[in-house]
Amino acid sequence: xxxxxGVFVSILAFLMVMGVLSGIGQRGLVFLAADxxxxxxxxxxxxxxxxxxxxxxxxxxxxxxxxxxxxxxxxFMPHPLLFLLGVxxxxxxxxxxxxxxxxxxxxxxxxxxxxxxxxxxxLVVLLTLAGMLVVIGGxxxxxxxxxxxxxxxxxxxxxxxxxxxxxxxxxxxHPHEPARWAAxxxxxxxxxxxxxxxxxxxxxxxxxxxxxxxxxxxxxxxxRRGVSxxxxxxxxxxxxxxxxxxAGAVLWLNALTMRRxxxxxxxxxxxxxxxxxxxxxxxxxxxxAATLLFVLVxxxxxxxxPVGFRLPREQLLELRQLPLAPGRLAAALLAVPVLVPxxxxxxxxxxxxxxxxxxxxxALAVLPAFAAVGATMVAIESFFVLRRPHPNSINLLHSVAxxxxxxxxxxPALISAAGLKLMDVPLPLIVLVAALVQAAVSYALLRVLGRxxxxxxxxxx
Amino acid sequence: MNEGPSSPALAVxxxxxxxxxxxxxxxxxxxxxxxxxxxxxxxxGAGKTTTLRCIAGILxxxxxxxLVGGHDVIFDALPAKRQLAFIPDTPHPFDMLTVTxxxxxxxxxxxxxxxxxRFDALLDxxxxxxxxxELASTLSRGMRQKxxxxxAFLHDPSVIxxxxxxxxxxxxxxxxxxxxxxxxxxxxxxxxxxSHLLDLVERxxxxxxxxxxxxxxxxxTMASIRESAAGAHDASLEEAFFxxxxxxxxxxxxxx
Numbered sequence: 001x002x003x004x005x006g007v008f009v010s011i012l013a014f015l016m017v018m019g020v021l022s023g024i025g026q027r028g029l030v031f032l033a034a035d036x037x038x039x040x041x042x043x044x045x046x047x048x049x050x051x052x053x054x055x056x057x058x059x060x061x062x063x064x065x066x067x068x069x070x071x072x073x074x075x076f077m078p079h080p081l082l083f084l085l086g087v088x089x090x091x092x093x094x095x096x097x098x099x100x101x102x103x104x105x106x107x108x109x110x111x112x113x114x115x116x117x118x119x120x121x122x123l124v125v126l127l128t129l130a131g132m133l134v135v136i137g138g139x140x141x142x143x144x145x146x147x148x149x150x151x152x153x154x155x156x157x158x159x160x161x162x163x164x165x166x167x168x169x170x171x172x173x174h175p176h177e178p179a180r181w182a183a184x185x186x187x188x189x190x191x192x193x194x195x196x197x198x199x200x201x202x203x204x205x206x207x208x209x210x211x212x213x214x215x216x217x218x219x220x221x222x223x224r225r226g227v228s229x230x231x232x233x234x235x236x237x238x239x240x241x242x243x244x245x246x247a248g249a250v251l252w253l254n255a256l257t258m259r260r261x262x263x264x265x266x267x268x269x270x271x272x273x274x275x276x277x278x279x280x281x282x283x284x285x286x287x288x289a290a291t292l293l294f295v296l297v298x299x300x301x302x303x304x305x306p307v308g309f310r311l312p313r314e315q316l317l318e319l320r321q322l323p324l325a326p327g328r329l330a331a332a333l334l335a336v337p338v339l340v341p342x343x344x345x346x347x348x349x350x351x352x353x354x355x356x357x358x359x360x361x362x363a364l365a366v367l368p369a370f371a372a373v374g375a376t377m378v379a380i381e382s383f384f385v386l387r388r389p390h391p392n393s394i395n396l397l398h399s400v401a402x403x404x405x406x407x408x409x410x411x412p413a414l415i416s417a418a419g420l421k422l423m424d425v426p427l428p429l430i431v432l433v434a435a436l437v438q439a440a441v442s443y444a445l446l447r448v449l450g451r452x453x454x455x456x457x458x459x460x461x
Numbered sequence: 462m463n464e465g466p467s468s469p470a471l472a473v474x475x476x477x478x479x480x481x482x483x484x485x486x487x488x489x490x491x492x493x494x495x496x497x498x499x500x501x502x503x504x505x506g507a508g509k510t511t512t513l514r515c516i517a518g519i520l521x522x523x524x525x526x527x528l529v530g531g532h533d534v535i536f537d538a539l540p541a542k543r544q545l546a547f548i549p550d551t552p553h554p555f556d557m558l559t560v561t562x563x564x565x566x567x568x569x570x571x572x573x574x575x576x577x578x579r580f581d582a583l584l585d586x587x588x589x590x591x592x593x594x595e596l597a598s599t600l601s602r603g604m605r606q607k608x609x610x611x612x613a614f615l616h617d618p619s620v621i622x623x624x625x626x627x628x629x630x631x632x633x634x635x636x637x638x639x640x641x642x643x644x645x646x647x648x649x650x651x652x653x654x655x656s657h658l659l660d661l662v663e664r665x666x667x668x669x670x671x672x673x674x675x676x677x678x679x680x681x682t683m684a685s686i687r688e689s690a691a692g693a694h695d696a697s698l699e700e701a702f703f704x705x706x707x708x709x710x711x712x713x714x715x716x717x
Contacts, residue, residue: 235561235594238575249569257557306557314553320519322570323542454538455521 005169006154008068012090012165013158017127019094021120023101027113028212029053029205036213040206047199049206054095054195061091082180083172089187090168096194102212103203164190230260247328250319254307254336261306308337309382309453316386316453326450333453334382334446338374345370365431369413372438376409379445386449386456409445413438468531470495470651471516471620475525478511478675485511487675488525493651493668495619498642500666501655502698504706507672509655510550513622516653517547529620543571546618550625552609554597560584561593563612571616583611586641588634602629610638614645621645623654627661639665663698671705678705 031039031053039052065087069080077083105113159166163186170183236256238244244252309316319329346367352358384402388395413434420430469492478486486508493499501509514520516527518534518541527534532541554563564580584590587607592600597608606629613621626642627635642665646652656662662669669686671679679686687701 230557230596232559232594232596235559236565238562238565238569244569245572246570249566252569253555253558253566256562257555260557312553314549314551315555317514317519318549318553321517321542321545321547323539324570325539 005173008169009162009165012087012168013162014127015091016094016097016162016165017123019098020101021124023098024105024116024120026102026212026216027105028208028210029099029102030216031209031213033213033217036210040210046205050099050198053099054092057095058088058092061088061095064088064091077172078175079172079180082184083168086168086171086183086187089184089191090164093164093187093190093194096191096198099198100194100201102208103198103201103205106203106205106208107201232260247324247332249322250324250329250332251335254333257307258336258340308333308378309385309449310337311385320454326454327447328450330382330446330450330453334375334378334449337378338371341374342371345374359428361428362431365428365435369431369435369438372413372435372442373410375442376438376445377406379442379449380406380409382449383445383452386452409441410438412441468528469493470497470530471653472528473512473516473525474528476512476515476522476527477524478508478515478520479523484675486515486522486672489672489675489677490525491670491677491680493620493653495651496646496649497668498646498652498654498666500662500669501653501672502657502659502662502669502702503672503678506674508675509672510624511675512672513547513624513653513655516620517545517622518542519547543616544619545622546613546616546620547622548606548609548613548624548626550628551602552605554600554605554608556596556598559594559596560589560600560608563597563608564615567612567615573616579615583614586637587611588637603631603634606630607634610641614641618650620651621653623652623656625656625658626654627656627658659697659699659702669698671702673706 029050039049044052065084068087069084105116108116167183167186167190171180171187174180174183239248239252242248311319319333322329324332349358349363349366349370353360353363381402383405384398388398416437417430417434420433425433472492474490476486476489477484489508489512491499501512503509511520515522516529516534518527518538521535527541529541530544532538532544534541534545555566558566561580561584564583565575568575568580581590584593587610589604589607589611592604597605600608606626610626621642623642627638630638639661642652642654654662654666663683666683668680668682670677671686679689681689683698686698686705
């Protein structure tokens with residue numbers, strides 16, 4: 001129980017720090033994009049705007065409380081409902097503190113603010129690294145960092161800094177009723193007091209919030225489109241040779257886009273590395289098999305690359321008017337989103353050969369299978385993208401249907417492999433044959449995809 | 462089918478496009494000779510953009526056909542598309558390409574030689590030289606429009622389709638764009654302009670096609686449209702437009 005309480009305090013404290021840092025980073029309050037046009041020009045008092053701003057945060061706070069209670073094991077607390085109340089009040093306080101940090105940042109001179117940003121950026125990096133170490137340590141059983149963090153949080157200074165987090169957990173876990181009442185009172189005071197402070201600071205947040213809101217929603221839009229921040233000093237001189245003429249131009253476009261999206265690729269690489277680190281902690285064949293399965297299936301599914309068919313509807317339409325043969329256009333579009341995960345898979349395989357005793361013959365047979373499976377995965381995803389290019393929301397039904405179809409498309413290769421296994425064929429040969437079958441499936445999908453790209457009514461929303 | 466000496470640069474025959482139960486374009490036919498500027502006007506939902514997209518080969522017609530230089534845009538798509546350019550009302554350039562790279566990409570896709578002098582001339586014509594190394598995602602709406610038009614002009618298309626070409630442009634750019642369109646027409650390109658700006662259509666176009674709820678209501682020169690619709694040579698296109706579309710609305714109402 002003590003250990004779980006420590007984890008809860010750590011998470012709440014982490015969220016508190018991240019909230020304050022994000023407030024400083026935003027340097028304004030973030031509203032809905034539509035609020036800029038409809039709410040800001042309306043004759044609404046400052047305090048009402050602030051209440052309106054906090055409403056969704058309060059709902060999120062209650063949701064977070066429920067999440068703690070049901071998913072993270074808060075129901076095993078001695079007083080789960082009080083714990084829910086505590087987490088909600090703590091998160092409300094966090095929202096106020098975040099807004100307070102944003103308001104104070106607005107009041108700072110630009111030069112001073114820039115210096116503060118450098119410090120907060122370094123803190124975010126450190127906290128993220130610490131978070132990752134905790135996760136890895138927790139999964140692999142080497143919890144040195146976790147215990148170190150917990151000890152740090154138990155220090156008197158941390159108890160004061162993270163007072164709401166400590167009180168929230170106390171509310172749900174303390175054995176004595178008066179202490180729980182005291183914790184509730186403190187938390188309510190924290191929430192009310194922090195809100196009063198936000199109200200009391202006479203910072204005109206409207207102008208800053210206008211910019212902060214625009215910036216925040218642009219970021220969301222960019223993330224949705226898989227576009228990350230990039231600086232280009234000089235245009236590319238362009239590729240040489242006839243290979244990049246015609247449909248090859250799309251290949252160049254995607255390669256250039258990827259070169260400018262290194263953050264996304266590095267993110268992918270990081271996930272592969274973390275998962276490898278987690279799985280390599282497990283000894284025996286099951287760990288290796290799990291790693292292979294992850295690398296084989298999850299990476300191509302996960303990579304949110306802004307290339308291939310993952311384009312806005314209008315750009316897909318603009319590609320249609322180019323004088324390019326449908327099959328070649330589809331192949332050129334798929335090449336990079338298949339190739340990039342494949343390179344990550346190849347890297348992971350190499351690591352497994354070095355650290356995990358993976359048989360080299362098997363690894364060589366597995367590599368073409370990775371490419372073939374990746375092509376099938378991306379091709380099927382592309383059919384769904386063509387149906388709903390860049391949807392504003394995630395459609396669960398679509399996602400499930402896509403996943404099911406992707407699994408079904410693997411069936412011919414799996415059945416062939418199972419048949420060969422029954423005939424006692426060596427494993428590398430089985431994998432190679434399965435890769436060939438999968439490549440045939442991918443080719444057939446590519447042909448259909450090309451036709452669909454040219455003739456489907458993508459234009460109609 | 463090949464282009465004969467007398468065949469029109471663009472021929473639209475019985476074009477229809479349906480989306481499920483909704484008919485966006487219904488049996489529209491017309492053709493355009495080389496060097497003509499044809500204006501397409503009509504109220505919102507008249508089928509102007511769908512017509513242009515069908516001509517560009519972006520949408521597959523439900524029935525009918527479109528011939529560009531004698532080539533069917535669906536069944537003989539590549540030669541037809543090599544002669545076409547379509548500039549949408551809101552261009553969406555690739556976020557991760559710079560202005561120059563868009564021209565490079567277009568040149569590669571149309572299998573042209575990367576001609577730096579030609580790039581420079583187009584960038585200069587559309588006042589994009591200072592922005593040549595900037596990512597498209599950083600451009601203003603007007604700049605994006607100019608970039609789309611510059612890229613569309615790169616391969617010297619013989620049929621150019623404009624959907625609301627002046628949206629987002631400042632007065633100076635509008636004047637420059639009108640001159641640019643006129644120069645292409647004088648050089649023999651066939652231009653189709655879909656626009657709500659009747660003043661622009663009246664000033665620039667040789668003929669006008671009036672669409673209403675997917676149907677062709679009128680097609681002819683300015684003079685013939687004015688004459689037949691408003692009954693007077695000196696009526697403006699605006700008066701003629703309202704006379705034609707309001708007649709159609711009255712007929713629809715009576716039929717209902």
